[in-house]
Amino acid sequence: MRDLCRAAVGAATGSGASYADARAVVARTQNVATKNGRVENVSDIEGEGIGVRVLVDGAWGFACDRRLTEDGARDAALRATAFARAAGGRGERALAPLAAQSGSYRTPVERDPFEVSLADKVALCLRAEEALRHDDVKVTSAAVRAQREDKILVTSDGAEIEHELIESGGGIDAIAVGDGAYQMRSYPSAHGGSSAQAGWEYVEELGLEREAPRVGEQAAALLRADECPSGRMTVVINAEQMLMQMHESVGHPTELDRVYGTEAAYAGTSFVKPSDLGSLRYGSEKMNITADSTTPHGLGTFAFDDEGVPAAREPIVAEGVLRGFLTSRETAARIGSGSGGSMRADGWNRMPLIRMTNLHLEPGEGTLDDLLADVDEGIYLDTNKSWSIDDKRLNFQFGTQIAWEIRDGKLGRMLRDATYTGITPEFWALLDAVAGPEAWRMQGLTNCGKGQPGQGAHVSHGASPARFRNVQVGVKA
């Protein structure tokens, strides 16, 4: 594959590209899903190919070919070059300087998830599902996944980099139905569970069977729970929902391509301006957000990004002030700061875009109980149910699967259908406490969308429970 990438880069530069990179990718994914005791999906998906990105007279071009052959590599390079010429540009695009890089990286795993048979994966799902059962639970489901991606990147700047990235993950859901009501509980998170860059040991540590009885019981109990009240109040948000809060209201708006408007046609732009770097008060002094492509087990962990920029840990928000952006070589050069490091492509047939790597809310101090203890009246919000945010990442509304009343510093009755809403910097200014490292949890999402044509990214986020004062809760239709 390395030779094919070299051939592609050579063909591109030989036909006039001032810069070229080629990624050859071989990927395989296994998905197992069961529902109500039936096996709904056992699938084994593979795909391979080469993608070539070029700069010609200041214009980008990208083309790909499924054939991992010299003909395929060369054809992709020449088509990318031709498309760049046809597209045209306004002149040269600068890329942040980068020394030639070489290296390789393999996800450390204790147990290769592809060594676990599909039959064992099915059996695990069925056992977890069985443990979810409850009289009021109408639908039980479980799913596990494994993924391996081998890729080689060669650039005309001299990078030659090899990755073998392995992911494992899983999750369970229980849906209770009664008297026209419909309630769902999930573990370890909603929307397909959680994944990590790790071996099968990650799925085993999730303890899907162990957690299932609680999940089923909570789904059933939600049918009889009171509706979450409306009003402005203190909320304590658990780590799982904090991941979504951070992803949508900090991660996306600090992607520098969005800031410059190049995502306007799909995902939108950002309320953050390039000139805000170093001065924008994003939130309270308790707010510390870090982008870290070196986090062990993170889905956004690598040795080098898809432009060949080495992995790094960088502050995005420090003590409430904007300190960094997620960047590419092009946007880093444009803003005159940094060198990129957040470029990733969804497989061989998409061009790299700025994507979140691993974005974390740094822990504060104390425990969840400590956070609750300082609340006379409030709501504890747990596990994302719905999410929406505007095109500039300002006005958001989230719903959670479950909530509890907080009264006199302790959790009280269970509440259903909780929602909360806010404006990003106003909301983060209300942050007054983050629990400590003992309560810090990382989870991995596999459904972050961006780009045209669409690309999915796998990202991890870590957070501890956090407390916000005076938040608008309970939005009604």
Place this chain on the structure above:
Amino acid sequence: LTRVGDVAAGALAAVTDGDAEALAISERSGLARFASSEVHQPTLIENVAVTLKIVRDGRIGAAVTNRIDDQGLADLAARAGEAAESAVAEEDYPGLAPPAPLPEVEGFDPAVAELGADDQARLARSAIEAADGIEVYGFFTSGTTEIAFASTTGVRADQAMTDATTLVIAAADGMSGYAESSSWSKAGIDPAAVAREAAEKAEKTRGAGTIEPGAYRTVLDRYAVADLLFWFSFDAFGALGLLEERSYVTGRIGEKVFDEKVSIADDALDARGYPKAFDFEGTPKQRVELIEQGVARGVVWDRTSAARAGSEQTATGHAPPAPLRQYGALPFSLSLAGGEAESVDELCELVGDGLYVTRVHYVGIVHPREGVLTGMTRDGTFRIRDGKIAEPLVNLRFTAAVPQILADVPGLTKSPRLVNTNDFYGERYPLGALAPALATAHFNITGTGSEPGI
């Protein structure tokens, strides 16, 4: 181009044990994406992928590959076989689809298939140049998708489809407008007209004001209608949504649920949309009445969900690809019937005092069973006063139940138009909804956001 029929047949031939179906799909596409009136992400894609589903004694497994040589297909059969062996037999497994006559559909235009990278770049530029000084963000894309199906029950089916979409946001500080046009035929491609529509709308959005949250009479233009219907239908009009009781129509089939002016079908046979002859199980596509003059009539079915329904229900040709089987049948050719209004202006007259919404953004499902959605308006939100579009508004957050939106509909425009609903993730497969603009007596605004613009 690779003959996808040969790929499907080759995959089927590699199966040594059990029933099987193979579905091959090829994509040849170009997408010229632009921002700040410059093409910045032009992407050319060529791929052929084949999905093989093997069934052994009621146990079902699937595998996918894009290695389509003999060894690749042999490996595919081995992996699909292992997947099937790992599954548990389904007691009510209905078997593979039998051969059946397929409907004749349109949906392929050689003139679109012939568009190459030069044409895609040229058509993107024509949108950029037509915006008359306002910077534009969007894309022009065209592509050809060929799909072929073969099974051990003797089904053989294939179809070639073309699709083309122009999407334009014209925007600057404090102003933005949106337009989109999709078609499978070259006659429907006019990027300059799309850009002009977006630019004209953008010019009217300067100086956006705000309003108080509350319920408003509202005109939802076709882009907003298509998006809201798409998200509502995911739970409401699929078979599993009905069987699992998360659908709004659960327990309401045969009841009047919406205004009598509302009729919704799933109709992949309609030449105004993106026509398709068969689904991912090889079952012929049928038009399915979902809502007829306000009365809930049914949902769409695949073979598995129809068997689980346990009655005389049959598949309607809405099976998803085998690796997405757990989602069940889904309606991806939605069609909302038009009404009597000649224009959006006429709908504004019916509304009198209220809002006009061009499109919605980032829709989330708040309560599936009640059909409650939330999202933001974007790229052209206006006040309606005295029956006419008046001053522009900032982007608005809505939290609204679709059944409430459709419960009182003063009017719809006469001619539904195709609105793209494809985000172009994964393999290309043309998707769109036929939607008119619609006036509603109730659209619930729950917050305000930023002003329009970049």
